Amino acid sequence: MSSSSPIASGPWARRVSRQVTISQGAHQVQVGGGAPVMVQSMTNTDTADAIGTAIQIKDLARAGSEVVRLTVNSPEAAAAVPAIREQLDRMGVDVPLVGDFHYNGHTLLMDYPECAQALSKYRINPGNVGKGAKRDTQYAQMIEAACKYDKPVRIGVNWGSLDQALLARIMDENAQRATPWPAQAVMYEALVTSAIENAQRAEELGLAGDKIILSCKVSGVQDLIAVYRELARRCDYPLHLGLTEAGMGSKGIVASTAALSVLLQEGIGDTIRISLTPEPGGDRTREVVVGQEILQTMGLRKFTPMVIACPGCGRTTSTVFQDLADKIQTYLRDQMPIWKGEYPGVEGMNVAVMGCIVNGPGESKHANIGISLPGTGESPAAPVFIDGEKRMTLRGDRIAEEFQGIVLEYVQSHYGKQAAV
Numbered sequence: 001m002s003s004s005s006p007i008a009s010g011p012w013a014r015r016v017s018r019q020v021t022i023s024q025g026a027h028q029v030q031v032g033g034g035a036p037v038m039v040q041s042m043t044n045t046d047t048a049d050a051i052g053t054a055i056q057i058k059d060l061a062r063a064g065s066e067v068v069r070l071t072v073n074s075p076e077a078a079a080a081v082p083a084i085r086e087q088l089d090r091m092g093v094d095v096p097l098v099g100d101f102h103y104n105g106h107t108l109l110m111d112y113p114e115c116a117q118a119l120s121k122y123r124i125n126p127g128n129v130g131k132g133a134k135r136d137t138q139y140a141q142m143i144e145a146a147c148k149y150d151k152p153v154r155i156g157v158n159w160g161s162l163d164q165a166l167l168a169r170i171m172d173e174n175a176q177r178a179t180p181w182p183a184q185a186v187m188y189e190a191l192v193t194s195a196i197e198n199a200q201r202a203e204e205l206g207l208a209g210d211k212i213i214l215s216c217k218v219s220g221v222q223d224l225i226a227v228y229r230e231l232a233r234r235c236d237y238p239l240h241l242g243l244t245e246a247g248m249g250s251k252g253i254v255a256s257t258a259a260l261s262v263l264l265q266e267g268i269g270d271t272i273r274i275s276l277t278p279e280p281g282g283d284r285t286r287e288v289v290v291g292q293e294i295l296q297t298m299g300l301r302k303f304t305p306m307v308i309a310c311p312g313c314g315r316t317t318s319t320v321f322q323d324l325a326d327k328i329q330t331y332l333r334d335q336m337p338i339w340k341g342e343y344p345g346v347e348g349m350n351v352a353v354m355g356c357i358v359n360g361p362g363e364s365k366h367a368n369i370g371i372s373l374p375g376t377g378e379s380p381a382a383p384v385f386i387d388g389e390k391r392m393t394l395r396g397d398r399i400a401e402e403f404q405g406i407v408l409e410y411v412q413s414h415y416g417k418q419a420a421v
């Protein structure tokens with residue numbers, strides 16, 4: 001028996017939060033308050049190497065990172081930040097920079113005012129601000145710098161560096177319970193409490209409530225989901241999502257995707273960062289691509305045309321369709337920095353590259369452009385479908401080049417100025 005109502009789809013309503021603006025000159029990036037979920041990344045260069053860091057930031061921004069964080073861990077790093085900003089400005093890269101501070105942030109922000117000014121946001125880890133009486137003073141100094149330079153902050157709690165005094169207090173409170181909570185629940189409570197209490201303290205120190213973003217990073221998928229659900233329930237600050245130390249390769253991608261997808265589907269999360277460990281010699285921009293792909297495949301944002309490709313099976317023993325799918329995906333991504341200005345809307349285009357006649361024509365018809373390559377034993381012809389109609393058949397050794405030309409023609413005729421006439 002069929003259902004009496006249509007099957008619903010899509011994420012839950014977005015959690016209502018304040019909106020934080022991160023500014024770099026006239027360029028503004030909004031976080032929370034209904035703004036699209038923003039993708040950010042972090043450099044892994046030595047910040048004191050201003051040129052090397054500026055080049056990596058440019059690459060991350062070109063890949064689509066809307067904000068880039070860099071560590072400010074030493075006087076040399078703090079001194080380099082204004083030079084990095086100038087270099088980026090010279091290259092026409094207006095991506096806002098976030099300074100990541102641990103242990104000595106209060107000193108660096110006071111001693112290097114040009115660094116404090118050049119950054120668009122400060123990340124403060126309340127577990128790494130100092131110990132004992134110094135902790136409160138040093139935390140206050142960082143918040144005072146944020147007020148003085150009119151910068152937003154992310155209060156970023158991490159379970160690897162949880163404020164030990166606060167954890168001890170939560171454990172004491174737990175010991176008083178008639179039935180004490182399990183250790184895991186105590187840890188969750190400490191993470192959430194640390195983020196919220198530090199945000200409240202920042203507001204008491206004079207920082208506006210719409211200058212605060214929170215995060216509570218852990219490295220376990222179920223831990224992250226549990227902590228963010230609670231954080232989302234207990235405050236209305238925008239939330240930065242990320243699985244810390246996600247790991248390398250497919251493990252890092254799968255773990256991040258699993259954790260973030262559940263939360264994003266529930267309307268939780270205003271900005272994301274995918275903490276992938278790059279393969280030796282790997283490209284740092286991978287974390288940006290993964291972040292974008294999570295949002296785009298969930299239907300939350302559109303960044304770049306998507307290639308739908310079949311996985312292949314025994315019906316196609318050649319690698320032609322794999323090569324073509326890879327070539328087209330790379331081509332589309334490489335074009336986006338130019339296309340997004342010239343052909344607005346192109347980021348929503350779908351291209352299908354299929355391996356044989358079983359699902360090839362059907363899937364190709366659902367895409368804007370699709371090609372069904374010949375499987376084993378099939379006639380050596382590749383029908384091309386445009387907007388659901390079979391338009392031509394490609395043959396021979398130049399199928400890849402000809403198909404790329406068809407894609408470009410489609411983009412030029414369907415998006416941007418040409419499309420309007």
Ligand code: SF4
Pocket residue numbers: 310311312313314315316354355356357358359360375
């Ligand atoms: S489209 Fe053809 S080659 Fe691709 S997975 Fe399906 S049956 Fe296999």
